[in-house]
Amino acid sequence: IREALLILEAEGIVERRRRGGPIIAMLEYETLVKWAEVMAELEATIAALACSRINPDQATALMDAAQACLDFAESGKDPSHEYYQLNLNFHFAVHAAAGNEVLSDQAVSVGRRLFPYLAARNELPGQPLVTAKEHMEIAKAILDADADRARALMIDHDVFSSRIGLAVMHAIRDRE
Numbered sequence: 001i002r003e004a005l006l007i008l009e010a011e012g013i014v015e016r017r018r019r020g021g022p023i024i025a026m027l028e029y030e031t032l033v034k035w036a037e038v039m040a041e042l043e044a045t046i047a048a049l050a051c052s053r054i055n056p057d058q059a060t061a062l063m064d065a066a067q068a069c070l071d072f073a074e075s076g077k078d079p080s081h082e083y084y085q086l087n088l089n090f091h092f093a094v095h096a097a098a099g100n101e102v103l104s105d106q107a108v109s110v111g112r113r114l115f116p117y118l119a120a121r122n123e124l125p126g127q128p129l130v131t132a133k134e135h136m137e138i139a140k141a142i143l144d145a146d147a148d149r150a151r152a153l154m155i156d157h158d159v160f161s162s163r164i165g166l167a168v169m170h171a172i173r174d175r176e
Helices: 002-010 029-053 056-075 081-098 101-121 127-143 147-158 162-175
Strands: 014-017 021-024
Touching: 029 081, 029 101, 029 127, 029 147, 056 081, 056 127, 081 101, 081 127, 127 147
Parallel strands: none
Antiparallel strands: 014 021
């Protein structure tokens, strides 16, 4: 556990407090937006690559993952860790279809840094349904082999609007 915490601290994901143990490192709003832009560009490239590389099994997995997000969001269940995992499953299905482990590893690394913000985003009222519908549109663009559309949709999906970004920051601060 100590080694894992040292790695997370080196990556800037956790901070050590004197006599309080490690906590998740908070990003300033401007830094959060910049990391979200990096994530969006990585994921947009991954989605564009998936358009020309996806195979039939991956296409099925992608649509199943998008549908699972939509089904959960439409169920009215409390957005919890369960929805976050479904969201990850969708993104990992896109990554698998792109067939570029280097890009995927970079996106996962950035995602680790953004985890508390991405998780908090999914807890905002109505946000799981919004993201689930975006997943369906991204999946359709990939299956239509429309790389430009898949790229644009993924960027819009990953970049925090100022309204969402501020709501996420407040939700995280309220937990402290």
